[in-house]
Amino acid sequence: SFGGKEFLYGLPELNKTAISSARYIANPGCFATCIQLALLPLANAQMLNSDVHVNAVTGSTGAGIMPSATTHFSWRNNNASWYKAFTHQHLGEINESLESLQETVGELYFIPNRGNFSRGILSTAYTKFEGSESEAYGLYHEFYKNAAFTMISEEPVHLKQVVNTNNCHIHLHKYKDVLLITSVIDNLLKGASGQAIQNMNLMLGFNESEGLNLKASVY
Template sequence: MVKVGIIGATGYVGAELLRLLLSHPKVEVAALSSVSFEGQEISNVYKTFLNKTNLICNSMDDVVEKCDVIFTALPHGLSEDIAKKAIENNKICIDMGADFRLSNEDDYEKWYGKKFSQPELHTKSVYGLPELNKEKIKNCSLIANPGCYPTTIELGLMPLLKNSLIKLDGIICDSKSGTTGAGRSLALNTHFPEENETFAPYKVGAHRHTPEIEETLSVMANDKVSITFTPHLLPINRGILSTIYCTPKNKVNLEEIYKLYVEFYKDKPFVNILPLGEIASIKNVRLSNDCYISLHLNHREDQIIVVSTIDNMIKGAAGQGIQNMNIILGFDETEGLNLIAPAF
């Protein structure tokens, strides 16, 4: 059994990782860490783990020492030094945060207010979108797990960009997320009375996922892509739905676009293209590692509309991290992730 550990185990992403990893048939969760709850059993923090595990939250060094695979589920700016120690000790590190998602240090400083603390590591890391970088992931020991909003948008647009079918500017990404995406720390805008019975955008035109999305889409297109990205908070716990508007270079036939998507994703086990006329919904994907995509044209047939939806805590975070781990370790990509969304 491969020994895995989670640094930042008591945040929402860390807890979701633990929930999924405890059911993975080929790994053993050997250690956890949490600064806020060090010395406490994880079941004291989340009762869902009562009688499921007696693991105690210890130090970060304990996780690095005991484990073959280390997941860092931490705020930005805290994973680089841990990753360095892990790599020096021949361990695999999968960073669930933002520290390795951007290749350009100037972009990281602009959007996150920090410089790279371990710049040499950034030449060794791979962006962990399996549908894009599976071959690179196989031979890498440092993975930048993608953000949740970027995952929906990147999967939604990849076939169009890879086949040069759309214009690379003027792409509009209108995304909605459940509040777990904001993390477990308390904030006024995710306080129940503030979020319930309402719906609003936030960080309009200035969300930190923008450079990640643009960088990855530009890699797909092999040319510079620019987007307008607006996130919104939904009064639900989990799920993301992105509605993406893009302009085709030439007149398009929706049935041909549909066939292109089906063919493109035929060997990607977690991406599902809905039949024409159906619309992707958060309900389709909740509690699963799936991405559901539906394809549409506007009434003038001069704009493609892509609807892409995932569970932000699974395909948008913990599930994708485990998918990356499976690929690195040579397991079946779906191992421990054969999760089906509830029917109601």
């Protein structure tokens, strides 16, 4: 709650039904959206029992509008660096969502990186997984079967596939006993304003994808 108003966490893939009848929505953060979408199906299946390691890179537009030493183009161009290792502010909302599905989850170790591009987030998360790659795909397809913008790909995903769209693309890869989950979003759309419009559509009874059938520039 804030200012005497009760806010609902506005991640449609997690709270779609509740969003439709909510009065106030808290729009998720960009890293939080990308990472949660990668991990929610495992938590829902009570299979997020080991530590999770996440490495994610965001474009310069993820730094907000206030100028700083690390946001100027001349510094970002041809450059890369990490920041807020293990302590990023989005960890709180990520863990809260995961724990709403699985009471106890493994520790989340998150390294955010600044990328040499303007928009988009690519996240790679890996954790121990006892099942097969095929079983993992089954979990993800089932969890997102009614999701308007989250798509599961059996081919490797690329950032350009989602930039300028409200989509999230997810790819799975099993190596020995480890499952690698790659997720990509546009930080300004699915990670910000696009998701806000998606929430508004649900709240007002519009088609969930109204105004959001955007096409990536790569196609």
